Amino acid sequence: MLLNATTAISTSTILLVPYSKRHVLKYHEWMKDEEIQQATASEPLTLEEEYSMQQSWRQDADKLTFIACLPLSSSTSSSETVALSDQDDAPDRMIGDTNLFLRLDDDDDNDNDNDDDNNDEEEKSVIGELELMIAETRNQGKGYGRAALLTFLWYVVTHEREILDEFLRSTATNSNKRLKCLSVKIGKDNTRSLALFESLGFEKRASETNYFGEFELRRYGLDVDAVGRLADVYGLKGYREVQYNE
Template identity: 50%
Template sequence: MLLNEKTAILTLKVLLVPYSEHHVPTYHEWMQDEALQKATASEPLTLSEEYAMQRSWRLDHDKLTFIVCTAPTLRPQVVTPTEHDAPDRMLGDVNLFLCEADDDEDDDAEESLKEEDAVKERSIIGEIEIMIARKELQGSGYGKAVLLAFLAYIVSNIPAIVGEYSKGHGTEGGKGTGSGLDLRYLRVKIDGENARSIRLFESVGFKKVSETVNYFGELELRWDLQGQNVLEIEGLKGVEMECLVYGPS
């Protein structure tokens, strides 16, 4: 998604920057780890394939991606590529994947589903993935810092995110042709045995759809966007976030 190509998100603990070409070698090295492949349900790619994937994540209208780095000691006026996000500062990534809501996204009563059909045809949902790749820093609070900053960014940019999605998915005769689309909720799918990640998402308001894992052994948690706003997130969770320009100083 081109929406964030010049935007960096800074908190006291983490710096989120657009996934760029100079990140690819380090990212590719991370993804050779079998444990990370399993955790992210990913297949190992060649370096050239990884570069192609980076270009896809930058240009596709349904993907919003940031690389996670440690926050600089001194607040910069502008976040400089290859300096503030050098390989030794990179921690992982965070992604939002958008798709249209299917008729069976909810398990409510059939009558309720019928009544909401028109709304669903003009709705999209977002799925979040977070990866802290550096094992020595897992469990050190970086995941929560990333999640809070990412949620704050998403909520404050919903019209722009939906507009970007509409550019690539406003097909002729298809549902969700652009105007009137809304982002209904965010979700995450977590291995049922990953108690730490489940607690993380529950701590910021995500709720389990079911206590029973799905066919893949995953639990789905959702975060209803209705009534949510950046001030609520900042006030309740204590996140301090600012957006800076990402580019040459």
């Protein structure tokens, strides 16, 4: 997606930057790990294919991606103008990624109990599927996943209309559709991720897993105020969008 091509997001506990060419080599090393391949349902790619994939993700209007990095120095005041350096998202500061994949909803069941009966179903026809990865074991269990997810959600709900507009222009679909919900699919044995998403209000659609052994969880009605309250609960502070130059 082009929307975030020049935007990084800084908070007290994480830095998100657009997935750029400089990140591909480290990302490629991550994706050689069989556990990561299994967790992300990914096939190993050659380095050349990985560079092509990075360009595809940048151009494709149905994919929004950030690389998660260690946070900026805590000495930076929230009132200061931040200028990122090449070192802020250097390979040794990269820890994972966050993704949003958009699709038109062809599921005609009305599974949102909070919807009014007279709501126009035509307006609830885009679903955003989330993915989150903290790649290396040494960085897991330290709160980076929650920080990256909350920061990413904050960006998504802040820019929901712009995200949808870029996506819908690519589908030749009318532009009055809105985001029905956010969704995530998690393997039944990934108890840490299940607990993370459930702590942010995502709920399982069914008590049984799908054919692939995954639970699908969904979150409806997420807006800036709701994300702000969650950020307060979990100590995420200082959200700000920063100019990013490749």
